[in-house]
Amino acid sequence: MVMDYLRYYLNCLLPLAAIAGFVLGGHWVWLGIGTLPLLILADALSPQDYAPRRIANGALADVVIYVQMLLVLGTFVAFAWRAHVGFDPALGPVLPWLASALALIWIGLVANVGAAHELMHRHNPLAAFIGKLGFAVIGAPNRDISHTVTHHLYFDTERDFDTAHRGESVYRFVPRCIWGNTRDEIEYERRRLAAQGHGLWHWKSQILWGLVLSAAMLAGMYWAGGLPALLVQAAAMVGGRILGEALNYLQHFGLLRVPGRPIEDRHTWNHLSAVTRILGLEITNHVEHHQDPDRPFYALTPRPQGPQMRNILLWGIAAFFPPIWTRLIQPRLKDWDLNHATAEEQALAREANRRAGWPDWLGESPASAEVARVA
Secondary structure, eight states, rough: OHHHHHHGGGGGGGHHHHHHHHHGHHHHGGGGHHHHHHHHHHHOOOOOOOOOOOOOOOHHHHHHHHHHHHHHHHHHHHHHHHHHHOOOOGGOOOHHHHHHHHHHHHHIIIIIIHHHHHHTTTHHHHHHEEEEHHHHTTTOTTHHHIIEEEHHHHSSSTTTSSSTTTOOOOOHHHHHHHHHHHHHHHHHHHHHHTTTTTOTTTOOOHHHHHHHHHHHHHHHHHHHHHHHHHHHHHHHHHHHHHHHHHHHHHHHHOOOTTTTSSOOOHHHHHHHHHHHHHHHHTTTHHHHHHHHHHGGGGGGGOOTOOOOOHHHHHHHHHTTTTHHHHHHHHHHHHHHHTTOOOOHHHHHHHHHHHTTTOOOEEEEEEETOOOOOOO
């Protein structure tokens, strides 16, 4: 039971490594991004973990979220300090800044998003603000609006910009997702403020405060390390947002749901390796989160009977190679269509397959349509 509390502190090793690299200086500045291949290897070798967590004290379990967020934000502070005091001249004029940008993108994405997402769903104003700050470091300070207001209502449908379509590459999905969600965020906030008699740029506007937060981070970096530090922070925001949405590409890819119907186990991809569950703070127990968005991370239970993607980091890499991605995902969606989808969902799936230029396996004869279930 104690390990069920402690296992999540492994996430803290990633920002700690990056902070140590910035503090030590020299070639150590590569330490932050150096954890990337190690984590990919660990996740690739990780067994599937279907065990529920045995946690009785929610307040004690929540401590790790705040520690993790403090360390993530501390990584950016450590970089600002290093940019202020200077890098080892022997490293040249470019490499230390490149190492810093890669480290901030990596930490801002992998070590940050699980905790920031958890806080985004909390109803405590301080928790929600820290979650917003976490998304601000990857250039998405208002992501909490589109995620909670649009995505949770419309996932797996055409209305949801976070749901990738069959046949859609990650290169098409990411700009569509960013543009669509940004419009949703602005429109939602415009309506909310109009109901109070205010305009979009009133001081109560979340859009305004999100922009102020992002601008303050960029200004702070410029003050600490000049134009190079500002450019590294901007790269962390742009790169983190793009790669964050690229991981988002995996979460509902190709799945379909009839609006208004109950949310069932088949409606999200789950990522249940032992490493992935820790890394994502159990958001990878995906379907239960959609069924109850207020359920805390430690109370989410695995659903091995739902659609599975085994190792999210390897799948995330595969997504950038569309032919490989298609070979991986098509058999799983064929299994979903034939063995899990309702009749209404099968009708949607057949149309989606037609638009994607995929085979019409739902129109095949029963004998040729047989398919082994995908593990």
